[in-house]
Amino acid sequence: MDRRSFLKSSSLVASGFALNSLFNQSVAQTNNAILPSKKHPLLLNFNENSLGMSPKAKDAIIQALPTAFRYPDDARAELLNNIAELYNLSDKHISIGNGSSETIQATVAMLANKAKQRGINIQLVTPDPTFNYAELYSLPLGVKITKIPLKADLSFDLEKMEQAASNFDGLSVVYICNPNNPTAMVTPYSQLEKWLGTQSDNVFFIVDEAYAEFVEDPSFISAIEFVKKGQENLVVTRTFSKIFALAGLRVGYGVAAPNTISAIDEFLSIDNTNTAGAVAAIASLKDKTFIAHSLKSNNISRKIVEKALTEIGLEYAPSQANFIFHKVNGDVKTYKQRMADANVMVGREFPPVVGWNRLTLGTPEEMEQFVIVLKQFHEKGWA
Template identity: 55%
Template sequence: MQNNKFLELNANENSLGMSASAKQAITESLGEGFRYPDNPRNALISKISSIHDVSENQISLGNGSTENIRATLQMLQNKALKEGRQFQMVIPVPTFDCAAMYANAIGVPVVKIPVTAENYDLDFDELQKTADEFDGISLFYICNPNNPTGIITATEKLKTWISNAPDNHYFLLDQAYMDYVSDPSFESAIEWVKQGLSGNLVVIHTFSKLCALAGMRVGYAISNPQTIENIEAFMSMDNTNLSGAVAAIATLNDAEFLALSLRTTNQSRQMIETVLDELGLCYLPSQSNFIFYEIKGDLKTYIDRMRDHDIKVGREFPPVTGFNRLTLGRPDEMAVFVKTLKLFREKGWV
């Protein structure tokens, strides 16, 4: 159990909580808990297929999208072994570190390319150079919007880069936060899969954020049918539990809750941007449910002081220094944070 003493503003969870419809669906499904989740899984795949207008054989359900990350990595490692080729993963940093953790665990080299100093975006030249100089298979893991920066990469630049890639370059695009994007220039890479932009593109999404189902562990990957079949060979059987599947379906059908979830996050973002502007602390233009903002002073000290005031904020994200990631919780939680941040300014801590 989490310590309710603290405001949990460090894990990008949705503190609005599960929808009432999801809770009801879980409760009503308990009588079927003795059966395997085949029917709910199939129903969820059908629902995702309908939402994105892709075939059901283009979808792989995961025990959270992190399982989709792991399986894609293992699939390509196996491909490289069979073909007698080297395999590496190339990632921008900072980014969500789950992919690198999985790679390290199975002995896959990870090459880390810092984001640009100008705008914290992808350094396409260095990413490309790293892969071009490697005689083997390269997997690019790209989180868009990126975590922890919260920014999106220009659609046309990313799309062109992927479309011009050679056959030994693969792309795993993590769109965990795509539901929060308000920038009209953004285009989901799921559309690129549908357009046949690249046979080496896998896009993943999760129900942990807007849908508030982090504890239910439901995510999915979308790609071409052959790639999905190859990934499925490395997924655990019956990996989506009954409760997770029915909760995900109920939430997807609950337009009122989804609208409330998005509206709440946007309200909280505005509250935080207002106080950061007031205090003269710069921040990156967030397209997610968190915000990456400047801290004037030692970051570790700031994190510790926030914890002393019963608030958990994000950890350090090297190589970027002097910035902290704050999860956008409910407006009432943000009000507590705002009050504390202003207190820190009075004390000369920020």
């Protein structure tokens, strides 16, 4: 079950909130000698940041509460300026969304409307598997979905994606998640540069960089560099949900040429920013110590899991995000259910890539607990 399906069940939503509440209460008590329990489960399934938000972000929310009866216009404007300064761009290059997913939704809607006005066909070209919100937002609009399977090494088949766009009679919307979800793998800038750097009226790129702040691979360069060069058929989406741990406050943004941002904004909710989210995001951007701590914690957690996977002989993809994609011996659905029975909530399988499971990287303490369970499973022949 993915998070969208999860949210459709009210009973599951209620239990999910309860699990999160119980787990947050238990964080201070956990250590690698304590196994997960019904009261204190491990939630390693939705790529959340178990560290929780920056203390400065918490303080900013508390300080903003007395004026929360006012509309968040000033805080929103400040956030726009802060993001723009981060990339040496103007605030006209930035669009704030209710999470990066709203920016993706608005972009798809804008492009579908553009195709309708031009009287031409429209398709979404997307790798398979990848984060599927661009696809889900396209379906109700009658956008043709063209999926290009990953290569055997789990990398994007950019050549076939480009062919699919070139051979289409109409507007092609190309979705690229970098690092990709669920593989956590980076697509090097050198492989993207030629195609993404091409200005075209019939191709538009949505580059989802939700996990970019976790990347340390020097082959990765943000697609924001194309925006800086003035390219207009491109939007780069980012989020405060991951390294900044603000998933519950729903703050994301898009970076694009001013004309492109203006077109996208027409399809966004006018009041899509709340005071708590805005001030927390501003404080998070400024808290360099927390950002470094979040990255270090994630790297330690990754090494803990990679070491365990290597020891028991399970293949895994090279991760540059806060999750790791690894093989499972046997049926993934059975593995997932057995993990749930052991009070460990892991990710899922992503067809057409079968036999692999996506695991969120929690805190190092959480991953030490996960490794204990994983090794027990391996001894039983379950992993």
